[in-house]
Amino acid sequence: MxxxxxxxxxxxxxxxxxxxxxxxxxxxxxxxxxxxxxxxxxxxxxxxxxxxxxxxxxxxxxxxxxxxxxxxxxxxxxxxxRSRLEVLQQILEKGEGLELGTQNILKGLDDPDRIKGGIRGLVASAIEVEPQFISAIEAALRDHLQAIVLNHTSLADEVLQKLTDQRLGKAAVIPQDLMLRNGGTERQFMPNGGVAWALDKVKSQPHVQPLVEHVLRNVLIVDDLQTAMRLKRDHPDLAFVTLKGEVLTEHGVLHGGAGKEEAASTLRRETELRELRVQVxxxxxxxxxxxxxxxxxxxxxxxxxxxxxxxxxxxx
Known part of the structure; x- marks a missing residue:
């Protein structure tokens, strides 16, 4: 057990x-x-x-x-x-495409330091135009675009005399003290068929504004020459410019046509220069x-x- x-x-x-x-x-x-x-x-x-x-x-x-x-x-x-900007600046500084006399004045002739100090610049450098209206405004302003604005009449007389004596070419100059300011531009209603008043398509710096207002005060931009001639009959006091750059003056003179090799546009260069500076x-x-x-x-x-x-x- x-x-x-x-x-x-x-x-x-x-x-x-x-x-x-x-x-x-x-x-x-x-x-x-x-x-x-x-x-x-x-x-x-x-x-x-x-x-x-x-x-x-x-x-x-x-x-x-x-x-x-x-x-x-x-x-x-x-x-x-930047490369295009530099090239364009050099072209404008050298005055390529400008009259020989204009180039020589911009370089200062025989006294660059003093003469350059009295130059305000080209009219073309002092205005801005919308790209689609450049041809029209160039045609309307014509030789005024290459005119050089100077500080005083005494300098104008001097540089023109040197161009003549030394046979250095021709130029248009505008003494600042002779550029009288307009009392105002009376604007009439735009005729039917007009694109725009030329003056409305230009932005001017103050020192050239009187000139631009005077030259463009009665200029109407139109599409084509046929429109210009049609409107001229009812508006004899107006000048007309087409988008392609043809002109019908106040006096009824027609300007138009084109050569085989068109000179480079100073205004287009200035416009491109401004655009390039903004882009850069x-x-x-x-x-x-x-x-x-x-x-x-x-x-x-x-x-x-x-x-x-x-x-x-x-x-x-």
Whole structure:
């Protein structure tokens, strides 16, 4: 009986030990399972973050490459515009396309420092015209465009005398003190068929405004010469100029036609020069802004690459 009892107690003890071992194993298993689940969650989060960072880096690289290409295009445009601007400035400074006498006066003749100090500039350099009306305004102003505005009559007399004595060519000059300001321009209603009053299409600097107002005060821009001749019968006091540059004067004289080689337009050069200066200034700003953007993208890209996590291996 004792032996049976001992065996029974041993079996009970073994059973209890087995139960405890199984419970311990279950606890350990549950603990390991939770760790696995936590690691799986961490891995999923890191993989999601890695994917987001990878997409962000790719997008920033795309933006950087696109910005670099845009910068190259802007720099190319800027180089072209700046080169054209420099050439145009040299052409205007040399007075290419102007009368020989006009060129010599602009250079200062035999006393450049003193004479240049008394020159206000060409009339063409002191007015602005909308591009589509340049031919018309050039025709209406004619030789006045190449006239040189001087500070005083004494200088005008001197430079013209030197041109004559030294046979240095002819020129038109306008002494500032002889340019009387008009009392005002009386504007009549625009006749049916007119495009615009010539004076409305010119923006003048103050020192040439009296001249421009006087020359253009009764000039009407029209589409073509047929319209000009039709309107002239009812408006004999007006002069007409077409968009192509044909002129019908107050006195009924018609000016038109074209040569095989037309001289370069001073007014068009001046207009192009102003436009180029604006374009170069705008391109300069755009280049600086694009360079700053590329630098910001480069720094952001480096920062993202430093934060890029190492992929997590799945638990075994």
């Amino acid at each position: 004792a032996t049976d009892r001992q065996r029974h107690e041993a079996l009970a003890h073994d059973k209890q030990s087995a139960v405890q071992a199984r419970e311990a194993s279950q606890v350990e298993f549950d603990h390991l399972q939770r760790q696995i689940e936590e690691l799986e969650t961490v891995r999923a989060e890191l993989e999601h973050k890695l994917k987001e960072l990878t997409n962000t880096i790719q997008e920033q690289r795309r933006q950087r490459d696109a910005a670099s290409e845009e910068l190259n295009n802007l720099q190319r445009q800027l180089t072209q515009r 200034e705008a391109l300069d700003i755009q280049v600086v802004e694009k360079e700053m953007l590329i630098e910001d993208l480069r720094m952001a890209l480096e920062e993202q690459q430093r934060e890029e996590p190492t992929p997590v291996m799945p638990p075994r």
